[in-house]
Amino acid sequence: MTRPTRLALGRRVVSVAAGAHHSLCVCDDGSLWAWGKAADHQLGTRVDDVMAPAPARVRLEGDLRARQVAAGAAHSLAIGGGGEVYAFGKNTHGQLGVPTADAVAAAAAPAASATGA
Numbered sequence: 001m002t003r004p005t006r007l008a009l010g011r012r013v014v015s016v017a018a019g020a021h022h023s024l025c026v027c028d029d030g031s032l033w034a035w036g037k038a039a040d041h042q043l044g045t046r047v048d049d050v051m052a053p054a055p056a057r058v059r060l061e062g063d064l065r066a067r068q069v070a071a072g073a074a075h076s077l078a079i080g081g082g083g084e085v086y087a088f089g090k091n092t093h094g095q096l097g098v099p100t101a102d103a104v105a106a107a108a109a110p111a112a113s114a115t116g117a
Helices: none
Strands: 013-018 020-027 032-037 049-059 066-071 075-080 087-089 102-110
Touching: 020 066, 020 075
Parallel strands: 013 066
Antiparallel strands: 013 020, 020 032, 032 049, 066 075, 075 087, 087 102
16 A cells, blocks of 8 residues: 555544554554454464454453553554553563463463562
8 A cells, every 4th residue: 555544443543553564553442453464363363364454353351441552573462451461472582471382372361460460
C-alpha cells in the first residue's frame, strides 16, 4: 500500500504498536486487536495461522481489558487494566520474561511479576 488506510474496527484506538511484521492496538473499551505475521504466536490469538491480514481480537486471561500494548520483532506485550503484564510470541532470548524451555510461550499468558508473584 502506498497510502495510509483506515482500519474498520468500529472502535476508538488509544494505543498502537508495531513489530517487525505484525501490529497491535488497544481500543477505548479495553479490547486488544492484532494482525500481520503470526508464525511465532506474536498475535496472541491462539491461532496457528501464518498470517492474519485483518485485525483479530486477542483475549487476555480472564477476558481482562488491556490499557497499553508494545511489540518487539516477534513478540508482544500488553498491560492489563490492573497493571499486570501479558507477554506472548517468540521467547528464544527470554524476552517474554517467563521461564520456558519453549521458543514460544503460551498466547496471552501473564508474565511473572518482578517480585516473582
